[in-house]
Amino acid sequence: MQPRDQWTSNLGFVLAAAGSAVGLGNLWKFPYITYANDGGAFVLVYLLCILLVGMPIMMAEIMVGRKTQKSPVGAMKEAVGDAWGLVGGFGVLSGFLLLGFYTNVAGWTILYVVECLDWSTGGFDSAQAGGDAFVGMIQNGGLQVGLSALFMGATVWVVSNGVSGGIERAARILLPVLFGILLVLFFNSLRMDGAGEAWGFIFRPNFSELGRDGVLEALGHSFFTLSLGMGAMVTYGSYMARRDSVVKAAGWVVILDTVIAMLATIIMFSVIFSQPGLRESVGRSTAGMLFITLPELFYTIVPMGKVLAPLFYTLVGFAALTSTVSLLEVVVSYFIDERGVSRKKASLICGGSTFGLSILTGLSFGAVGGLSSFEIFHEEAGLFATLDHFVANWALPLGGFFLTVGVGWFMPKAVTRAELEDSGTPGFVYPVWLFFIRFVSPVAVGAIILAVILGEADFN
Ligand code: PHE
Secondary structure, three states: OOOOOOOOOHHHHHHHHHHHHOOHHHHHHHHHHHHHOOOHHHHHHHHHHHHHHHHHHHHHHHHHHHHHOOOHHHHHHHHOOHHHHHHHHHHHHHHHHHHHHHHHHHHHHHHHHHHHHHHHHHOOOHHHHOHHHHHHHHOOHHHHHHHHHHHHHHHHHHHHOOHHHHHHHHHHHHHHHHHHHHHHHHHHHOOOOOHHHHHHHHHOOOHHHOOHHHHHHHHHHHHHHOOOOOOHHHHHHOOOOOOOOHHHHHHHHHHHHHHHHHHHHHHHHHHHHHOHHHHHHHHHOHHHHHHHHHHHHHHHOOOOHHHHHHHHHHHHHHHHHHHHHHHHHHHHHHHHHHHOOOHHHHHHHHHHHHHHHHHHHHHHHOOOHHHHHOEOOOOOEHHHHHHHHHHHHHHHHHHHHHHHHHHHHHOOHHHHHHHHOOOOOOOOHHHHHHHHHHHHHHHHHHHHHHHHHHHOOOOO
């Protein structure tokens, strides 16, 4: 067997894990679900979930990976007990489903790079770039499938080249540049008329506007955005050297991810609240918010926007790539570690079968009637919306729930303590973490899930 690959340093791990966490969840999904859930209260619950549930589970997942140096199924078996391999298996399945719809949105970034190049050279027309144009694009089935094929191809290519070679190198360059452009956008957004209204919308909580399903969505999104609940962080942790600190790494990933999500949201709402027509456009197609709002900002306000716009969508594409890579890596590492398949072969087979699923989800934006209209979850029509809702709101929180129970209650304390404590970790960290992983996180996740199940008969 080949020796197991490793990150080149602690920074390498942080960048790769942050590359997994920072993606379309931050830039595409969080802003639009914040809009759909009326802002303030939703954002507050989301931030609480990140802190009370996300952070402890992030530490637990990295720890299980680093300790066992195995991918999720083997890692859970070894760290917690044979039956817990099922939790890892459930994660592999969630990863497969998630990647099956995520690649579609990732594919839109490729098209937007091309669009922006066109706008930068030929001129930008708001009316033409609005919601209807977006809807027209996603209803074009051939285009959707072609775009996901390109994106899946890129993902397979990186994963087949292995972790430290492909993944880490990509994240090292991309994250800092993406962050820089977001800052430029952020400072420009502050000058817009709608900025005040935007900040109010995001930060002034109004609990009468948040229902049970909104709370579940906030919880689910905290898992989605941090790449938790399906073993991605277990897998990345398994490539971590034992000398690296779990606590520090987890803290950095959580902070980076949250800051980027908040920046993206503030930027987008400042644009939306500054241009009345845009609000309507976005209202008709919330899923397209990232693609409908920002061209406005780039082409009408930001200095050098013509240069920054294509660069920005390129970076969003790469941020999505460092996430799809971590998703595929979970599935691929299962076949490498547990089934003895070679990395190249596993990448091709897993990527190919996930692409099969993305063809179906890509045709569910209106191109094929039957795929686009069926409804299992209330107001989530079509395969894409159904998978997104199922994975983010149900599968990841459930996976995370069993992980907290397994790690908190069934791993010996001496083992978890030894894993978390190193020379740099203050003494209070371990007992606080243990309290959260045993009580706070599972109770919070369990209570929200139960409240939703018991509260509404049609499961949403
Ligand atoms: N965290 C990624 C994002 O926010 C999505 C993801 C989820 C990646 C789960 C890996 C695992 O875009």
